[in-house]
Amino acid sequence: MNHGEIDFTGVDLNSLGDEMITVDEGEAKSAIATPETIDLNKSTNEEPSEKEEKEKTLEDLIDVSNTTKAETTEKDTTDENVEIDTSTPSQRDPSDSPSNSSLITLAKALVEEGVLTELPEDFGGEIDDLFKLVGDEINRNTEKWIHNLPKPIKDVIENYQEGVPLDRIIQTKSKEVEYAGVTDEILEKNEELQKYLIKQDLKNRGYNDAKILKRLKTFEDTEQLEEEAKDALGSLKQLEVYNQSQLKRQAKVQRENQENQNKKTLEDIQSAVNKTDEIVPGIKLTKRSRTNLYKSLTEIVGESEQGQPMNAVMQKRMKDPLQFELTLHYLNNLGVFDGDFSKLVNTGKTTAVQNLKKQLENTSSNFAGRNSGVSRSKEADDIISGMKMFE
Numbered sequence: 532m533n534h535g536e537i538d539f540t541g542v543d544l545n546s547l548g549d550e551m552i553t554v555d556e557g558e559a560k561s562a563i564a565t566p567e568t569i570d571l572n573k574s575t576n577e578e579p580s581e582k583e584e585k586e587k588t589l590e591d592l593i594d595v596s597n598t599t600k601a602e603t604t605e606k607d608t609t610d611e612n613v614e615i616d617t618s619t620p621s622q623r624d625p626s627d628s629p630s631n632s633s634l635i636t637l638a639k640a641l642v643e644e645g646v647l648t649e650l651p652e653d654f655g656g657e658i659d660d661l662f663k664l665v666g667d668e669i670n671r672n673t674e675k676w677i678h679n680l681p682k683p684i685k686d687v688i689e690n691y692q693e694g695v696p697l698d699r700i701i702q703t704k705s706k707e708v709e710y711a712g713v714t715d716e717i718l719e720k721n722e723e724l725q726k727y728l729i730k731q732d733l734k735n736r737g738y739n740d741a742k743i744l745k746r747l748k749t750f751e752d753t754e755q756l757e758e759e760a761k762d763a764l765g766s767l768k769q770l771e772v773y774n775q776s777q778l779k780r781q782a783k784v785q786r787e788n789q790e791n792q793n794k795k796t797l798e799d800i801q802s803a804v805n806k807t808d809e810i811v812p813g814i815k816l817t818k819r820s821r822t823n824l825y826k827s828l829t830e831i832v833g834e835s836e837q838g839q840p841m842n843a844v845m846q847k848r849m850k851d852p853l854q855f856e857l858t859l860h861y862l863n864n865l866g867v868f869d870g871d872f873s874k875l876v877n878t879g880k881t882t883a884v885q886n887l888k889k890q891l892e893n894t895s896s897n898f899a900g901r902n903s904g905v906s907r908s909k910e911a912d913d914i915i916s917g918m919k920m921f922e
Contacts, residue, residue, distance in 0.1 A: 631656040631657070632656075634656050634657070634658060634660075634661050635654070635656045637661070638650050638654060638656075638661055638664065641665075646668070647664060647665070647668050648668060648671070650664075651664070677689075683704050683707065683708050686700075686704060686775070687700050687701060687704050690775065690778065690779060690782075693779060693782050693783070693786075694782035694783070694785060694786050695778045695779060695781075695782045696778075696782075699778055700775070700778060703771050703774045703775050703778065704771075704775070706767070706771050707768065707771040707772070707775075710764060710767050710768050710771065711768070713728070713764055715761070718757065718760055718761065718764070719757060722756060724760070725756045725757055725759075725760035726747055726751075726756065726760075728760045728763040728764050728767065729746075729747060729750065729756070729759050729760055729763045730743055730747065731763065731767060732762075732763035732766050732767055733746060733763075735766075735767070735770060797829060800825060800828050800829060801825060804816075804821050804824050804825045804828075805821065807821075811872050811875075812872050827842060827843050827844065828842060829842065830842060830843070832846050833846050835849060
């Protein structure tokens with residue numbers, strides 16, 4: 532025997548049983564990959580045109596990721612020796628999950644396409660992280676867009692966000708824009724405009740129509756229309772600035788009052804929940820049930836089509852208004868909203884008593900009761916004796 536060789540003399544290879552490894556030559560040959568043929572007639576210098584490169588869509592980038600995953604899956608399913616991971620998604624490392632990898636690929640593609648400005652280094656790769664990234668990008672672009680708008684329009688948006696009624700802010704801003712467009716050159720050549728501005732200023736000061744006409748006649752006779760019109764224009768501009776500041780102040784006061792009212796409402800709800808021992812007679816409210824009750828009353832779970840915030844009960848009403856009303860009126864007819872739960876509770880007690888009676892009737896003689904016809908086992912007597920020690 533040569534050095535380094537293994538001597539199999541005396542070893543029965545057939546005795547290895549299931550551990551014997553067999554090789555199918557046919558499968559081995561078929562497993563050899565056939566080399567790809569090269570088309571010599573095809574030019575290797577062909578490159579996509581600039582137009583084709585620009586027309587590459589985001590879907591193409593996503594397809595690359597999906598195709599790669601599909602090929603990997605197909606390869607794994609054809610190899611019988613590959614161990615299949617049967618663990619649930621929650622048991623796997625999120626960083627190794629296909630969804631995590633796909634979302635990171637998608638996020639990078641969005642950056643390359645200019646949809647997102649950048650991909651933060653701490654991007655987690657979860658769906659919520661991507662939603663937040665897109666939301667922040669939308670908010671950032673919206674603020675940038677608003678910042679570049681003309682000042683009057685920007686003021687309308689900002690005032691509306693602060694709670695100023697839209698119709699009021701549009702009205703006063705429209706007048707401000709109107710007065711801003713009146714220059715001295717325009718005013719000098721337009722007598723009707725002079726009279727209009729003076730009339731508006733006098734009306735704001737409380738003059739009635741008769742006195743306004745009288746003063747206009749006096750200014751016209753004394754050739755003071757133009758000077759008075761310029762003064763009136765300045766007063767009108769200042770008035771609209773004042774009106775806008777007042778609208779903002781009123782909106783702030785209303786917002787603070789609403790916040791205080793909401794705070795008081797929440798405090799009243801919390802106090803009412805804490806003071807309530809039971810709602811259904813015989814069923815005491817626990818700490819958890821109080822917490823859930825307060826949460827159901829106060830937590831916003833959605834919005835109506837009109838943008839009204841809704842709690843859980845309001846949302847259920849919206850999903851099926853007819854069924855909600857049927858249930859509500861049925862309970863009202865039973866007297867529940869008058870504090871009478873007798874029909875519900877008595878029905879439940881009757882059913883419970885009947886079930887208990889049946890269980891007692893079917894109980895074996897080993898039941899540890901006090902009835903003379905029921906005997907107790909020795910184990911039951913020992914337990915009862917032990918419990919009496921703590922009485």
